[in-house]
Amino acid sequence: MSADSWLADIRTSYDTVAVSYADQLRDGLDREPYLRAALALFADLVRAAGGGPVADVGCGPGHVTAHLHELGADAFGVDLSPGMIDVARREHPHLRFEVGSMTDLDLPDASVAGLLAFWSLIHVPDDAVPAVFGHFRRALRPGGPLLVGFHVGDISRLKTEGYGGHPMNVHVHRRRPDRVAAWLRDAGFTVEAQLLLDPDDKVPGAVLFARHGS
Ligand SMILES: C[S@@+](CC[C@H](N)C(=O)[O-])C[C@H]1O[C@@H](n2cnc3c(N)ncnc32)[C@H](O)[C@@H]1O
16 A cells, blocks of 8 residues: 555545544543653753754644643644644644644654654554654654554454544554564664553553654
């Protein structure tokens, strides 16, 4: 499948679910103490590295971007789906959100102090991940922290509906943390910490803390 084709499917799918996704996830962090702790630590790491703009790549409706802003980070969001970006701008008019793809990240070299990708890489096929991490490293300042969250597992599945029964057509790739860590190291990151969420669930989550190695 060509990149244009799977990117178009992701864009259309998230345009379709944008409003209901926002309704379901708006207060989602209230139920996620470990994710809130990870985000607080990430905001501290950005501050300790000198502070500056923080990109939330695959930001969806912007609730995590807004949470980072509340933690004192100069956060902005980027998402492939114009529908998601419309919702994010409506819900958080004081923040900056732009349409864009992590596969062709339109950020100048060394322009961000921190970069976060929460459950957005899950839709990117394996063969496109190294180039995405290359963009992340290029856009980050040397020493800047990266936070990546994803579903843990070995399988990929086609998601055909979601967020209230709306039609979708996206692949969801579950991955082992050591596999994602290896991709990060190959791209020039140092992996500093790993948080495994809900290890007893059918689909655990993982958050990796990495840093642009200078
Ligand atoms: C499961 S949602 C996660 C949204 C948000 N990060 C969160 O934690 O709730 C996946 C998001 O990733 C976005 N996405 C998927 N592929 C992308 C790409 N290549 N570039 C930018 N955003 C992408 C989708 O449009 C969608 O908004």
